[in-house]
Amino acid sequence: MVVQTLRSATAATIAYVIALRLSPEPAPLTAPLTALLVVQVTFYATLTNGIRRVNSVVAGVLVAIAFSxxxxxxxWSLALLIVASLAVGHLVRVDEYVAEVAISAMLVLGVTTVGYTAWARIVETLIGAVVGTACNLLLPPPVWVDKAGRSIEDLARRVRQLMLRMGEEAAGRTPWQQAAERLHEARRLDHDIVQVDAALRQAEDSLRLNPRVKEGLLHRVVLRTGLDTLEICTVVLRVLARSFTDLAKARGSEELFPPRVGATVEQLLSEIADAIVSFAVLVTTHLSENAESAEARLSAELHTAAGTRDRLAELLREEIRKDWAHWQLLGAVLTETTRIIDELNTEHRARRLLEELDRVSRGQRTKLPRLARLRDRLGVQEELWRNRAGVGERFR
Incomplete structure (x- = not known):
């Protein structure tokens, strides 16, 4: 926060000093204001904000000149000017700077020397945008990958804590109200996912066009697919909590599971919970040695969980023979735990990573064919394919 404040203040001051020399206005405050708005926490956001800001001012000036x-x-012309400016702002897709189109139009139309003021406002806006962008080039903003990684790991640990509590309650008598509370906790994980997604979006923006990062696309895809997997696991966990709640209502005062089955369910959920944390660590690990150890730990935990799942399947089969009334709920427990294990599987993750890399690559070629051809000439595509191969080997 301190660094961002200093960068913004520096950019605004430099923009004002330059505008004093180039702008015909005696107090060219539009330049530092633009620099202040343009400088963002990521270079990608700075560049896109600068372009939208310049577009909004130019559009407003053109509308004002036409009205003058x-x-x-x-x-009545002022009312029409505002309506027209806001409509033009939406047409040129300046997003949060739609109001700036109308503001620029009103400021320019409100003076007697329209051409003089219009030129000054455009010059000051360009100065602020250029200075703000240059400031981010000379002082690159931080890469927010570590923060996003910590958010993903924190989410995994919260999921783990919930699974451990559900496992402990499965081994004893669980009132349906208590099981319903676990269901509410599982639903609240959606809010946590939204926060993690916001942190990940910031990290993705910080990787785009950042001179510090060589493999930004690979980092973005690894983190994004990792969060997608955790989100699927939380959805399945919510369904599992719902199954526990329905089973607790059906059991009444009886135990949720027989002692042997309950102990196995507790063990299985504990093992899956540990695997979820290991998966998050694997997703957020950059160094190859640490990644290999994290992958080995995850594979071992999933193998152990799969064995426990098989034992649970045998126990549930015997239980269903005795209690046909609840076979759907008992079978759902097995299905949902199996789904989580499958989602965390390293081979499944490798396929998803390669599919996502292919999808992103195709999207870039479709949207920017000229840039794609230039990247091919520079050998960027070959490097991307080498990264794909490395990802496939890493997660097998």
């Missing part, structure tokens, strides 16, 4: 030629400034 046709009708001038009256109360």
């Amino acid at each position: 030629v046709l009708v001038g400034l009256t109360w």
Whole structure:
């Protein structure tokens, strides 16, 4: 926060000093204001904000010039000017700077020397945008991957804690109200996922066009697919909590599971919970040695969980023979735990990574064919394919 504040203040001051020399206005405050708005926590956001800001000002100036030629400034022309400016702002897709189109139009139309003021406002906006962008080039903003990684790991640990509590309650008598509370906790994980997604979006933006990062696409895809997997696991966990709640209602005062089955369910959920944390560590690990150890630990934990799942299947088969009334709920427990194990599987993850890399690559070629051809000439595509091969080997 301190670094971002200093960068913003520096960019605004430099923009003002330059505008004093180039702008015809005696106090060119539009330049530092633009620099302040343009400088963001990521270079990608700075560049896109700068382009939108310049577009909004130019659009507003053009609308004002058209109105000054046709009708001038009256109360009804001002209303039409605002409506037209806001409509133009949506047409040119300046997003949060739509209001800036109308502001620029009003400021320019409200003076007697329209051309003079219009030129000054455009110059100051360009100065602020260029200075803000240059500031981010000379002082690159931080890469927010570590923060996003910590958010993903924290989410995995919260999922683990919930699974451990559900496992402990499965081994004893669980009132349906208590099981319902676990269901509410599982639903609240959706809010946590939204926060992690916001942190991940910031990290993805910090990787785009950042001179510090060589493999930004690979980092983005690894983190994004990792969060997608955790989100699927939380959805399945919510369904599992619902099955526990329905089973607790059906059992009444009886135990949720027989002692042997309950102990096995507790063990299975504990093993899956540990695997979820190991998966998050694997996703957020960059160094190859640490990644290999994290992958080995995850594979071992999934293998152990699969064995426990098989034992649970045998126990549930015997239980269903005795209690046909609840076979759907008992079978759902096995199905949902199996789904989580499959989602965490390293081979499954490798396929998803390769599919996502292919999808992103195709999207880039479709949207920017010229840039794709240039990347091919520079050998970027070959490097991407080498990364794909490395990802496939890493997660097998």
